Structure formats: structure tokens, C-alpha cells
Amino acid sequence: MPILTASRGIEAYDVRKPPPGQRTEAPRAESGSGPGQRSRPGGAPEGARSGIFASCANRGCNSGWLKLWRSRSGPVFEGGWSCSAACTEAQVEAGLSREMDARGAAEESHRHRIPLGLAMLEQGWITGAQLRGAIEAQRAAGGGRLGQWLVRQQGVSEQLVTRALGLQWSCPVLGMELHDAEALTALLPRLFVDAFGALPLRVAAGKILYMGFEARLDPVVALAVERMTGLRVESGLVQESLFRPAHLRMLNAKFPAVELIEACSEQALAQALSRRVEQVRPQESRLVRMHDCLWLRMWMRPQKGPVPEVASVQDLICSLRPH
Numbered sequence: 409m410p411i412l413t414a415s416r417g418i419e420a421y422d423v424r425k426p427p428p429g430q431r432t433e434a435p436r437a438e439s440g441s442g443p444g445q446r447s448r449p450g451g452a453p454e455g456a457r458s459g460i461f462a463s464c465a466n467r468g469c470n471s472g473w474l475k476l477w478r479s480r481s482g483p484v485f486e487g488g489w490s491c492s493a494a495c496t497e498a499q500v501e502a503g504l505s506r507e508m509d510a511r512g513a514a515e516e517s518h519r520h521r522i523p524l525g526l527a528m529l530e531q532g533w534i535t536g537a538q539l540r541g542a543i544e545a546q547r548a549a550g551g552g553r554l555g556q557w558l559v560r561q562q563g564v565s566e567q568l569v570t571r572a573l574g575l576q577w578s579c580p581v582l583g584m585e586l587h588d589a590e591a592l593t594a595l596l597p598r599l600f601v602d603a604f605g606a607l608p609l610r611v612a613a614g615k616i617l618y619m620g621f622e623a624r625l626d627p628v629v630a631l632a633v634e635r636m637t638g639l640r641v642e643s644g645l646v647q648e649s650l651f652r653p654a655h656l657r658m659l660n661a662k663f664p665a666v667e668l669i670e671a672c673s674e675q676a677l678a679q680a681l682s683r684r685v686e687q688v689r690p691q692e693s694r695l696v697r698m699h700d701c702l703w704l705r706m707w708m709r710p711q712k713g714p715v716p717e718v719a720s721v722q723d724l725i726c727s728l729r730p731h
């Protein structure tokens with residue numbers, strides 16, 4: 409374990425503030441959990457401070473190096489330990505502005521999709537009369553998805569409609585066999601499962617998360633979950649009659665503790681979030697944006713498998729109040 413060597417002694421400040429790109433050279437245990445890297449959260453941050461000198465992750469940190477002798481366990485934000493509340497706030501603030509700047513970047517691409525009815529007509533799965541009938545019914549009712557009208561009113565099979573949606577979105581149609589809702593609730597907060605209709609289906613090989621959606625994919629949600637969990641998310645559509653009951657089952661299962669925060673400015677939000685990080689002192693925490701919400705997750709214990717234990721993580725969901 410690297411202790412204070414002669415050269416390190418002279419370069420004590422360098423130990424504290426490793427140059428960009430060499431952050432892992434400081435005496436931290438092998439962690440591999442730096443921000444941006446896909447890794448299992450909480451696996452190593454404990455070890456990240458095993459050297460006598462831990463290096464504060466805040467590049468603008470101006471604590472004297474002697475201060476770093478203090479024993480201060482956690483908190484860790486995005487793989488980096490911070491030496492003081494001020495440094496935690498700086499780290500959270502940087503993470504927050506990164507997420508806010510990225511707004512729009514991950515939004516759904518507006519590539520042209522063939523309308524569902526036309527796609528089905530082209531495949532010969534419905535007749536022109538069925539399509540006209542469904543469109544008329546949709547118009548008369550003032551809404552509802554065309555696929556639903558085709559099923560309910562025109563007797564088209566639900567499997568075919570889901571297959572057509574899959575073609576439309578260029579994604580697979582996923583099955584619901586052996587869906588264990590209870591085992592997957594720690595992958596994302598209940599609020600997101602509910603609001604965005606994202607249903608974790610299963611984890612394959614400890615690396616891939618199959619995520620089901622009912623009528624349309626949500627690439628923003630998929631990307632956020634991917635960044636938060638470190639799992640590769642494969643999105644697909646699930647037949648409505650299978651999706652609905654499974655979705656309901658999941659909403660009724662036990663999820664990790666969650667706290668909702670609303671703030672009036674980005675700065676106020678950064679303060680509120682870093683205060684919580686300081687209080688909880690998580691072994692790891694990460695921040696991602698999901699549509700208009702920011703999701704901060706804190707790991708109380710290192711995560712052992714691909715899915716955290718429900719009681720080992722705490723979520724904060726935040727929104728910015730419009731002025």
C-alpha cells in the first residue's frame with residue numbers, strides 16, 4: 409500500500425490534486441468506478457481511501473494536505489471521494505450542470521416512422537377496410553391508440569399489432585416469461601416505472617437488462633437506467649395484455665426508499681442534493697437526468713450482483729420548479 413514516500417512527501421499537493429487524466433495514480437485502491445465508467449456501483453469506493461492520503465475528487469479543492477489526515481468516511485459521488493462538505497457540493501454541482509447541459513442530447517430521435525396502420529397494411533396483416541374502420545372509431549372517440557382500435561373494434565390480433573409496433577420502432581417484441589417483479593424493483597424508482605411505463609423484465613448474464621415498454625420505446629429512460637445501473641439496456645415492446653398486469657404487479661412491489669425534492673434553481677438543487685449526500689455518506693452515489701427529473705441514487709453498501717438490494721440504496725428524485 410503506497411504510503412508517504414520521499415517523493416510523494418514533496419509532492420503532497422500533487423497527491424491531493426492529481427492532474428487530469430491521472431486521477432487513479434493517487435494512492436487509491438484499484439477502483440474502476442470512476443464517473444463515466446460502466447461499473448458495478450459501490451464495489452470499491454471503500455477501498456478508494458485505503459491510502460493514508462486519499463485524494464479529494466474535487467479538482468478545485470483547496471484543503472491543506474494536512475486536513476486529509478482526518479478520518480472522514482465517505483461520501484463518494486460518482487466514484488470520487490470528497491474531503492469536505494464544500495467539495496461534495498462542488499462535485500454535485502458539476503454533475504448537475506453536466507446533466508442539465510446534456511438536455512436534449514439524448515432525446516428521442518425524430519426519425520420518420522411509418523404509421524402503424526400503413527405498416528400493417530403493407531404487410532397484409534389488415535385490410536384497407538379494417539384500417540379505415542379503426543381510424544374512424546379513433547376519430548369519433550377523440551383518442552386512443554390506433555392499435556387498440558384495430559384490436560378492439562376490428563378484431564385484429566394483439567400479437568400482430570405488437571409485432572407491427574416492433575417493426576415501426578425497429579425493436580424486438582419481448583416476452584414476459586418468468587417475470588420476477590420483486591427482484592427487479594431496485595433497478596429504477598417506482599415513480600419512473602409508473603410515469604414512463606418502463607418495465608424491467610429480466611437481467612441476462614449479469615450484464616444486459618431487458619426493458620419492456622407498452623406502445624413506444626423511451627430511449628431517454630433507457631439511457632438513464634443504463635448509466636445508473638451500469639447494465640446494457642435492451643428495450644423492446646411487450647404485448648399490452650401481458651404488459652399491464654406485470655406493470656401493476658411491479659408497482660405494488662417493494663421499492664428502495666425515495667425522497668422527492670423540488671428546487672427553484674440549479675444552485676439550490678445542488679445544495680439540497682449535496683446536503684443529502686453529506687448526511688447519508690454513501691459508498692457511492694450517481695446522478696442522471698431522466699426527462700425533466702434528476703435522479704440521485706446513493707449506495708449504502710457495495711453492490712454485490714447486477715441488481716442492488718432494495719434496502720441498500722436510497723433514491724432522490726428532483727425537479728426544478730419553473731420560475
Ligand SMILES: [Zn+2]
Nearest residue numbers: 464469491495
Ligand atoms: Zn476537497
